[in-house]
Amino acid sequence: MSVPALEISGLTKNFGAAKIIRGIDLTVARGERHAIIGPNGAGKSTLFNLITGRFAPSSGSIRLHGEEIGGLAPYEINRRGLSRSFQITNIFPRMTVFENLRCALLWAQGYRYSFWHMVGRQRALNEGAERIMEEINLAARRDVPAGLLSYAEQRALEIGVTIGGGADVIMLDEPTAGMSHSETDYIVDLIRKVTEGRSLVMVEHDMGVVFGLADRISVLVYGQIIATGRPEEVRGNPEVQRAYLGAVLEKEEAAG
Numbered sequence: 723m724s725v726p727a728l729e730i731s732g733l734t735k736n737f738g739a740a741k742i743i744r745g746i747d748l749t750v751a752r753g754e755r756h757a758i759i760g761p762n763g764a765g766k767s768t769l770f771n772l773i774t775g776r777f778a779p780s781s782g783s784i785r786l787h788g789e790e791i792g793g794l795a796p797y798e799i800n801r802r803g804l805s806r807s808f809q810i811t812n813i814f815p816r817m818t819v820f821e822n823l824r825c826a827l828l829w830a831q832g833y834r835y836s837f838w839h840m841v842g843r844q845r846a847l848n849e850g851a852e853r854i855m856e857e858i859n860l861a862a863r864r865d866v867p868a869g870l871l872s873y874a875e876q877r878a879l880e881i882g883v884t885i886g887g888g889a890d891v892i893m894l895d896e897p898t899a900g901m902s903h904s905e906t907d908y909i910v911d912l913i914r915k916v917t918e919g920r921s922l923v924m925v926e927h928d929m930g931v932v933f934g935l936a937d938r939i940s941v942l943v944y945g946q947i948i949a950t951g952r953p954e955e956v957r958g959n960p961e962v963q964r965a966y967l968g969a970v971l972e973k974e975e976a977a978g
């Protein structure tokens with residue numbers, strides 16, 4: 723059996739006396755798209771921040787491709803092949819689409835302190851930036867400053883920046899937050915495309931997005947995973963219905 727992309731076991735996180743993550747075991751296979759859902763305050767962002775290195779675990783283990791990453795700094799985790807996007811757009815508004823992607827590649831390849839090294843890599847960087855631009859469907863917007871793109875295009879660019887470093891585990895925090903139906907469809911198609919052959923872990927409140935994208939779903943309630951499985955298994959799980967999904971799906975149906 724191949725080593726999972728991500729393997730979390732016995733993970734806990736306390737803030738002072740508050741036990742926020744209370745013993746999580748979770749495995750994400752290579753190439754799997756995995757969604758984490760659950761009610762407000764369940765600990766989804768905290769779990770996300772533990773995996774990406776913003777917080778150190780109180781106990782337990784987080785392995786990326788078999789190597790322990792729990793407690794490493796975010797940039798060290800990034801170098802090992804895990805990249806995250808941000809809920810708040812993380813691009814440079816005055817730089818063009820192309821420059822943003824080039825900058826992401828430059829940063830990821832670790833040339834930021836070596837100007838001469840960088841000059842020698844110009845061609846590879848330019849080609850890499852062009853390739854990602856095609857992948858995220860922004861070639862026609864190549865020379866537009868990022869700040870002038872539509873909101874959905876900015877999120878697409880941000881996904882481009884996230885995959886720019888060649889990471890094979892992508893973490894997305896609410897990638898469709900604040901989007902209209904059509905923008906959501908556009909970003910979902912894009913995420914499906916760019917995560918082909920990569921592993922995806924996403925926190926998302928929109929159940930249409932979750933059930934449309936995820937191979938497997940984990941339901942986090944009060945710092946523990948109460949169910950993990952394929953979408954239809956999770957949807958049919960009575961405990962999940964009771965703790966979370968019943969109310970959410972009713973609300974979404976009512977909203978049309």
Ligand SMILES: Nc1ncnc2c1ncn2[C@@H]1O[C@H](COP(=O)(O)OP(=O)(O)OP(=O)(O)O)[C@@H](O)[C@H]1O
Binds near residue numbers: 740742760764768769
């Ligand atoms: N740095 C912190 N210090 C103390 N408590 C925190 C900290 N970060 C989060 N918490 C608490 O941890 C709990 C879980 O928060 P978290 O943001 O992880 O939940 P969530 O599932 O992402 O919620 P939402 O869906 O509303 O974003 C909350 O009660 C929150 O107040």
